[in-house]
Amino acid sequence: MLHITMIGCGAIGVGVLELLEKDPQLCVDYVIASEGSEALVRQRLASFKQPPQVLTALPADARPDLLVECAGHRAIEEHVLPALERGIACLIVSVGALSEVGLVERLEAAAERGHTRIELLPGAIGGIDALSAAKVGGLDSVNYTGRKPARAWKNTPGEQACDLDSITEATVIFQGSAREAARLYPKNANVAATLSLAGIGLDRTQVTLIADPHSDENVHHFEARGAFGGFELSLRGKPLLANPKTSALTVYSVVRALGNHAHAISI
Ligand SMILES: NC(=O)C1=CN([C@@H]2O[C@H](COP(=O)(O)OP(=O)(O)OC[C@H]3O[C@@H](n4cnc5c(N)ncnc54)[C@H](O)[C@@H]3O)[C@@H](O)[C@H]2O)C=CC1
Ligand SMILES: O=C([O-])CC(=O)C(=O)O
Structure with missing residues (x-):
């Protein structure tokens, strides 16, 4: 045990x-x-x-x-x-x-x-194994977009970028490097930081954050290009009831990682 x-x-x-x-x-x-x-x-x-x-x-x-x-x-x-x-x-x-x-x-x-x-831990995102393997051959670009329900951006600088209670369409609240995203949106920038550490670093990973009044999901999308070719991944995560900033997949990611340490076969 x-x-x-x-x-x-x-x-x-x-x-x-x-x-x-x-x-x-x-x-x-x-x-x-x-x-x-x-x-x-x-x-x-x-x-x-x-x-x-x-x-x-x-x-x-x-x-x-x-x-x-x-x-x-x-x-x-x-x-x-x-x-x-x-x-x-x-x-x-x-x-x-x-x-x-x-x-x-x-x-x-x-x-x-x-x-x-x-x-x-990969937490709310997938494809980290492929991204960090691609890094071995050399990566040219990684672009990440995080789209969340408007309420998930409460108590963040997103409140200054738009009126989260009254926007009627998806609104870009941040565009810049992953380093800046992590500084301004620490509770929402774990995915951007994870992609950066697995890929081409905080300064070269480009991040767009979107408040979407019509969405009930935390959507994480990224595209990577490099010597290996290219891939893109779109993950539509259900938020946890207890915290809309956090996707349920994060819980499963922790459970998977702990299980991999305990069980005879890890995957
Ligand atoms: N890697 C990823 O994809 C993701 C990472 N996260 C990160 O996971 C963390 C936890 O997320 P949630 O459980 O949703 O947050 P939460 O706010 O629901 O729970 C955090 C708990 O940790 C406690 N806590 C805070 N600082 C502490 C400290 N220094 N020592 C002991 N306890 C402390 C708080 O009192 C609270 O009970 C956040 O930092 C969040 O940024 C969240 C979602 C995805
Ligand atoms: O979706 C999530 O659980 C959290 C998230 O966006 C992040 O921290 O980057």
């Missing part, structure tokens, strides 16, 4: 825990919540048969097989870097955080010192 610690227990975390209840090879022993939210998280987990222990930091003597981050950018600094130093392998879902200058290098250095590894 694989012993897991989960950082964050919001829309993704709860969805993952629900699915993991069915897998006897995976056990989440600890959930690390942010300071002051422990009671709320325990309440969220009240209906679970064997709820994990809710803490605000990993105990000094805990040695989980894996730590999975489902929390947000701050949690990378707070929990992932120290865990790597302690030799704990980490899976990261808030990949957009890695657009902060120097963070990739710090994660690499911490993992090397701890003799362990970091895995960046």
Whole structure:
């Protein structure tokens, strides 16, 4: 059995825990919540048969097989870097955080010192295997468009780009590099950052973000060209009820990755 610690227990975390209840090879022993939210998280987990222990930091003597981050950018600094130093392998879902200058290098250095590894999860997007394989032969361009329901852009700079409550047609709210997208839209730019890290980097990956009042889906579309040829992928993700910014596929991506660590065959 694989012993897991989960950082964050919001829309993704709860969805993952629900699915993991069915897998006897995976056990989440600890959930690390942010300071002051422990009671709320325990309440969220009240209906679970064997709820994990809710803490605000990993105990000094805990040695989980894996730590999975489902929390947000701050949690990378707070929990992932120290865990790597302690030799704990980490899976990261808030990949957009890695657009902060120097963070990739710090994660690499911490993992090397701890003799362990970091895995960046594909989350809401697919085709990362093909894109990073294509990179080996050389990529010329990667263009990404993220289209979400207007409400998914609430509390983002999208509110300054248009009136999200009254637009009647799909409206471009951002065009630029993936680096700029990740800076301005940290909670919505994980896909752009993931594509960049697998492909041609944050400065050369071109991003368009669209608020669509007629859509109920988070649509991720990208086109890649290079020595391998070309491919494009369109993924129409259903948002999670608990958080419309997040696609349900992200939950399944975490469950798949954890299963791949525990099961005899990984795919
Ligand atoms: N790679 C991808 O494709 C995707 C990545 N994400 C990222 O996943 C993260 C979580 O998403 P959701 O579950 O939808 O968000 P959410 O807001 O529903 O839940 C996040 C939970 O983490 C907790 N949290 C925040 N900072 C923390 C910290 N430092 N330590 C412990 N707990 C902390 C919050 O209190 C909250 O309960 C977000 O950062 C989001 O950007 C989301 C969707 C797709
Ligand atoms: O669709 C999602 O779940 C999240 C998303 O767009 C992103 O963070 O890039």
